[in-house]
Amino acid sequence: MNSNDKTARYLGGAFLAVILTSLVSGAAADSALGSGSVAGILANASTNAGAIHVAILAGMLNAVGILVLATLLYAVLRVESKTMALIGVLCWTGEAFFYALQAISWAGLIRAGTDFAAAGSPANSFYQALGSFLYQDGYELSGTILMFFYCAGGLLFYYLFWESRFIPRWLAGYGLAAVVVGLAGGSAELLGNHIGMAAYIAIGPFELVTGCLLAARGVGGRVARLDTSAATVR
Numbered sequence: 710m711n712s713n714d715k716t717a718r719y720l721g722g723a724f725l726a727v728i729l730t731s732l733v734s735g736a737a738a739d740s741a742l743g744s745g746s747v748a749g750i751l752a753n754a755s756t757n758a759g760a761i762h763v764a765i766l767a768g769m770l771n772a773v774g775i776l777v778l779a780t781l782l783y784a785v786l787r788v789e790s791k792t793m794a795l796i797g798v799l800c801w802t803g804e805a806f807f808y809a810l811q812a813i814s815w816a817g818l819i820r821a822g823t824d825f826a827a828a829g830s831p832a833n834s835f836y837q838a839l840g841s842f843l844y845q846d847g848y849e850l851s852g853t854i855l856m857f858f859y860c861a862g863g864l865l866f867y868y869l870f871w872e873s874r875f876i877p878r879w880l881a882g883y884g885l886a887a888v889v890v891g892l893a894g895g896s897a898e899l900l901g902n903h904i905g906m907a908a909y910i911a912i913g914p915f916e917l918v919t920g921c922l923l924a925a926r927g928v929g930g931r932v933a934r935l936d937t938s939a940a941t942v943r
Contacts, residue, residue, distance in 0.1 A: 721923025723778040724916050734767035747840045754822030765812045772808040786869040793865045800862030807855035814847025857895035863888035887911040
């Protein structure tokens with residue numbers, strides 16, 4: 710197995726790790742905080758601090774995983790276009806940043822919820838305004854922005870997958886279609902329309918299949934041939 714094939718297999722593992730940490734983080738946060746009134750969310754945050762801490766840890770691991778994944782994608786796909794691959798890395802760096810911002814918001818909700826409960830859960834207080842900001846802007850809006858960055862970077866990375874044929878073209882085409890839908894949904898959300906997770910559901914199967922495929926077989930001889938061509942040009 711050449712070094713490029715090893716890199717591709719690491720890339721597959723990174724895809725799978727990011728899926729896992731993302732699912733754990735999102736599930737832990739949603740189950741701990743629930744939905745509904747701000748007062749209810751604050752109350753849940755005060756009583757489910759352990760689950761929120763799990764969400765924070767998984768979210769930070771996910772942020773690190775995204776940076777590793779972006780770096781490995783650059784290593785594999787730069788043979789097609791260094792510029793596009795680098796812009797993709799920058800987009801996914803933005804995604805990782807907003808995952809970290811989400812984690813900070815979750816930690817803030819624990820503190821605000823604990824203080825809210827200790828104060829006797831007063832109605833129409835400062836705590837509701839703070840909780841609304843942390844939940845709606847720190848958590849939900851950050852989630853929309855990070856997915857916007859993900860889809861923008863994915864548009865570049867998955868186009869390079871299409872051009873390179875490192876994965877089957879039908880799979881790369883599916884990935885491109887999924888991130889285009891996600892980008893449209895994220896744009897609509899940022900314009901004030903509630904879309905929810907429906908716009909991003911199709912992305913999950915692409916990441917899962919691509920991760921398994923690359924982890925199992927790498928990218929074959931395509932990278933080696935490209936590297937040889939590049940060496941000849943130099």
